[in-house]
Amino acid sequence: MPMTDALLSSVEQLFSLATLVSMMIGVVAGVVAAAIPGFTITMAIVLTLPVTFTMSPLQGVATMLAVYVGGGSGGLISAALLGIPGTPSAVATTFDAYPMARKGEPGRALALGIWASFFGALVSAVVLIVAAPPLAMIAVKLGPWEYFSLILFAVTVVASLVGKSILKGLMMSLLGLFIATVGQDPMMGVPRFTFGVDVLAAGIPFLVVLIGIFAVSQLASEVENPEELHQGKALVGGKIRFHPFAVMREVLSRPVNLLRSSMLGVVIGAVPGAGGSIANLIAYDQAKRASKTPERFGTGIADGVVASESGNSATAGGGLIPMIALGIPGSAVDAVLMAALMVQGVSVGPRLIMDNADLVYGMFLAMFLAAGMVLAFCLISMRWFLRITEIPKSIIVPVVLVCCAVGALALNNRVTDLYLLIGVGLVGYLLAKLDYPLAPLVLGVILGPIAETNLRRALMADGDWTLFFTRPISAGLLILAVLSVAFTARRILQQRAAARA
Amino acid sequence: MNAGKMNDNAEMVSRPAREASSERGKALANVIFNIALAALFLGLFVQAGDLPSSMWEPLGAGSFPRLVLGALVIFNLAIVVQSMTALRNTDRSASVGARQWFLQRRLAFATLAAFSVYALLMPWIGFALASLLFLLAVQFILGARRGRRLLIAAIIAVVFGLGLHLLFSQVFLISLPPGRLW
Numbered sequence: 001m002p003m004t005d006a007l008l009s010s011v012e013q014l015f016s017l018a019t020l021v022s023m024m025i026g027v028v029a030g031v032v033a034a035a036i037p038g039f040t041i042t043m044a045i046v047l048t049l050p051v052t053f054t055m056s057p058l059q060g061v062a063t064m065l066a067v068y069v070g071g072g073s074g075g076l077i078s079a080a081l082l083g084i085p086g087t088p089s090a091v092a093t094t095f096d097a098y099p100m101a102r103k104g105e106p107g108r109a110l111a112l113g114i115w116a117s118f119f120g121a122l123v124s125a126v127v128l129i130v131a132a133p134p135l136a137m138i139a140v141k142l143g144p145w146e147y148f149s150l151i152l153f154a155v156t157v158v159a160s161l162v163g164k165s166i167l168k169g170l171m172m173s174l175l176g177l178f179i180a181t182v183g184q185d186p187m188m189g190v191p192r193f194t195f196g197v198d199v200l201a202a203g204i205p206f207l208v209v210l211i212g213i214f215a216v217s218q219l220a221s222e223v224e225n226p227e228e229l230h231q232g233k234a235l236v237g238g239k240i241r242f243h244p245f246a247v248m249r250e251v252l253s254r255p256v257n258l259l260r261s262s263m264l265g266v267v268i269g270a271v272p273g274a275g276g277s278i279a280n281l282i283a284y285d286q287a288k289r290a291s292k293t294p295e296r297f298g299t300g301i302a303d304g305v306v307a308s309e310s311g312n313s314a315t316a317g318g319g320l321i322p323m324i325a326l327g328i329p330g331s332a333v334d335a336v337l338m339a340a341l342m343v344q345g346v347s348v349g350p351r352l353i354m355d356n357a358d359l360v361y362g363m364f365l366a367m368f369l370a371a372g373m374v375l376a377f378c379l380i381s382m383r384w385f386l387r388i389t390e391i392p393k394s395i396i397v398p399v400v401l402v403c404c405a406v407g408a409l410a411l412n413n414r415v416t417d418l419y420l421l422i423g424v425g426l427v428g429y430l431l432a433k434l435d436y437p438l439a440p441l442v443l444g445v446i447l448g449p450i451a452e453t454n455l456r457r458a459l460m461a462d463g464d465w466t467l468f469f470t471r472p473i474s475a476g477l478l479i480l481a482v483l484s485v486a487f488t489a490r491r492i493l494q495q496r497a498a499a500r501a
Numbered sequence: 502m503n504a505g506k507m508n509d510n511a512e513m514v515s516r517p518a519r520e521a522s523s524e525r526g527k528a529l530a531n532v533i534f535n536i537a538l539a540a541l542f543l544g545l546f547v548q549a550g551d552l553p554s555s556m557w558e559p560l561g562a563g564s565f566p567r568l569v570l571g572a573l574v575i576f577n578l579a580i581v582v583q584s585m586t587a588l589r590n591t592d593r594s595a596s597v598g599a600r601q602w603f604l605q606r607r608l609a610f611a612t613l614a615a616f617s618v619y620a621l622l623m624p625w626i627g628f629a630l631a632s633l634l635f636l637l638a639v640q641f642i643l644g645a646r647r648g649r650r651l652l653i654a655a656i657i658a659v660v661f662g663l664g665l666h667l668l669f670s671q672v673f674l675i676s677l678p679p680g681r682l683w
Contacts, residue, residue: 050673178566181565394654402662410669418620459560
């Protein structure tokens with residue numbers, strides 16, 4: 001049977017020494033990076049990308065998944081010990097893990113978070129394996145009309161989920177789509193918007209946009225405040241004691257909370273644009289609503305830690321569902337994973353699971369493996385993590401910027417990409433200061449060529465443009481796109497009215 | 502009682518005050534920025550009309566970009582209108598505070614400026630040396646001015662400048678600019 005062949009082949013590739021070692025390094029790097037305030041998981045993954053160029057596709061993706069899953073747990077360390085979320089996905093973790101640590105139980109707070117992350121990642125991997133293949137089977141039957149409408153839907157959902165103004169969100173998506181058109185036309189190879197400038201001749205590579213937006217401009221906003229640069233004193237001192245197995249039982253004695261938070265994480269992760277940074281807050285909020293003792297949330301109780309950490313870890317598997325099944329990334333991190341596969345020459349789309357079954361099964365297995373590695377690594381080494389969170393930003397920022405430069409150079413070894421990187425970083429920084437959300441821009445850049453190719457294919461197949469509105473799935477997706485904008489606009493108007501009253 | 506909470510409170514007091522004063526500046530910046538963008542995209546829209554069409558398909562190379570650019574012009578004008586209303590609602594006597602805005606973020610701009618110099622120097626003096634200098638310069642800008650911190654900064658610059666160069670060129674076999682001067 002070809003399926004078992006693919007599975008065996010993926011096991012063989014995954015359990016090779018090189019892959020296991022690179023995954024282990026990835027896990028450590030992810031945990032450490034996410035533990036450092038100011039260093040996000042997305043940054044860590046973006047910077048892992050150039051390192052994977054020399055690896056086989058599966059080894060590369062498995063390593064990046066290891067960084068991703070590791071990062072999901074790392075944010076918890078600074079959240080619990082410093083009260084500062086190491087990454088945006090650990091915001092709700094500070095609500096209960098930090099008070100718990102201050103009350104003299106830092107070991108319990110950390111262990112609770114680690115186990116909750118582990119189970120959240122497991123649940124999401126199971127859902128991914130169950131949901132992605134059938135979704136891909138449906139997706140292969142979609143024509144270019146449906147695909148174009150699907151991308152419009154994805155772009156509008158992202159624009160309406162992030163940021164305060166839907167106009168600005170949509171404008172950023174469109175800007176992303178436009179940036180993607182610079183360089184060669186995808187079907188005829190005609191140069192567009194290059195103005196005879198060498199720097200633009202090859203287009204603006206999306207890796208450069210990713211690093212510029214998610215690392216360079218982000219790092220610039222980290223060093224804005226001179227007073228904040230000297231933080232990083234651990235507020236929880238003393239010895240940290242661990243009872244890993246007692247805490248595991250404690251986490252498992254809350255199956256409803258664990259499962260609800262994980263499933264919320266999976267669903268939120270699967271929606272393009274949403275992700276860990278939203279999932280932890282919603283999971284925490286839902287756990288509080290469902291609790292018999294909501295007033296104790298925020299005082300350092302186990303339920304709060306479990307909800308937030310299982311919720312944010314579960315987005316990892318959820319985000320992979322649309323990427324594997326449809327070729328549409330669920331979050332910035334998935335966009336980077338997709339970029340990694342495309343650089344390797346693997347075409348990402350609904351046929352991925354049929355054409356590269358071993359790769360997809362390998363990704364599924366890598367999720368489990370990474371979750372186990374993170375668990376083992378964190379439980380063994382947690383005691384030393386207080387040190388990492390003390391590294392000041394004045395060291396982190398320049399070191400990561402040098403890594404950004406390496407990332408941009410590694411793609412094509414062109415110094416002009418470095419100039420583009422600085423341009424994108426500066427523009428991204430200014431846009432962020434003017435309250436423009438940056439995630440829609442990046443998704444626009446990645447989805448732009450797919451949108452254009454499908455639009456042109458659709459009209460080549462049949463010149464009748466009304467087909468976009470008369471084919472049922474395409475029409476349904478367009479209606480959803482309009483609804484997502486309408487609902488958000490209504491919500492924002494209501495909020496404004498409430499603020500005025 | 503609780504250091505973390507106290508920090509939060511201090512920030513809560515200062516933040517609305519700071520944002521109120523920058524509200525007018527932000528609205529004004531948005532108006533200028535979006536008018537400029539609308540003009541830019543309109544120009545590109547016109548220019549995209551010269552892109553060739555194809556005999557094989559109804560849409561040529563120019564249609565999709567024109568669709569996107571047209572929508573961009575409309576959205577930018579909408580944001581201009583929105584910001585104009587916001588601008589009218591702000592206190593006219595409040596200063597725009599552009600100078601203060603840049604001064605507050607001087608470290609961020611200094612870091613980005615250093616990064617640009619780094620990129621310009623790299624083809625000439627090579628990745629390793631450029632990185633070493635850049636690491637030292639930015640740590641200095643961000644506060645490692647003397648004594649032990651400067652020493653740590655120097656060690657970090659050497660370790661990461663040369664270390665990353667060796668790691669990428671020897672282990673990952675990614676070639677980095679060697680420098681034209683030698």
